[in-house]
Amino acid sequence: GAVVSQHPSRVICKSGTSVKIECRSLDFQATTMFWYRQFPKQSLMLMATSNEGSKATYEQGVEKDKFLINHASLTLSTLTVTSAHPEDSSFYICSAETGTIYNEQFFGPGTRLTVL
Amino acid sequence: GQNIDQPTEMTATEGAIVQINCTYQTSGFNGLFWYQQHAGEAPTFLSYNVLDGLEEKGRFSSFLSRSKGYSYLLLKELQMKDSASYLCAVRPYYNQGGKLIFGQGTELSVKP
Secondary structure, eight states, rough: OOOEEEOOOOEEEEEOEEEEEEESSSOOOOSEEEEEEEOTTTTEEEEEEEESSSSOOOOOOOOOTTTTEEEETTEEEEEEEEOOGGGGOOEEEEEOOOOOOOOEEOOOOOOOEEEO | EEEEEESSEEEEETTTEEEEEEEEOOOOOOOOOEEEETSOOEEEEEEOOOEEEEEETEEEEEETTTTTTEEEEOOOOOOGGGGEEEEEOOOOOOSSHHHHEEEEOOOEEEEE
């Protein structure tokens, strides 16, 4: 089946630093990947749609200069949280479309970001 | 706007059957997904409906009525490991990269 990996799985950083999260589709090519954030006991909130070779499409209310997305290849998308602050602490999850009959999204294992 | 509603919490007994409902009002419709998510883990795909009716997959079944904007996930022969959050998600459009709009999730607790 389709496998999506994320790295790192957990990161703790100081306020003001930048953090990069990688999302990889391991056994398939993903033209489109998605980035979500999830707060405790809440559902997934779509942040942006990442398209290979073009600019990401951000959801309303998501600062594109703060959450930089780069989809440089068909198997890799990165999310960089710039100048992180404690309110950015969250669970960040990426997903990739499989291109199968349902075109369902397969999710990475998530990255727990804690900003001190 | 886009709106997807699910009950916040449900409790059921091991071995029983439980139905988790989902209602949606979206600007378009190109399929409804159910995902299971255990705490601290990524969601895993359970089912997909795009036409009206019931889709059965082992202990899990999912139903869709597009005219009513309604779906349910049916879990049979509940096991303790089924305790998780169940997310209903709608894909409003196909030409927007297939993005999904998620409901708030239903936290299911299975008791012995």
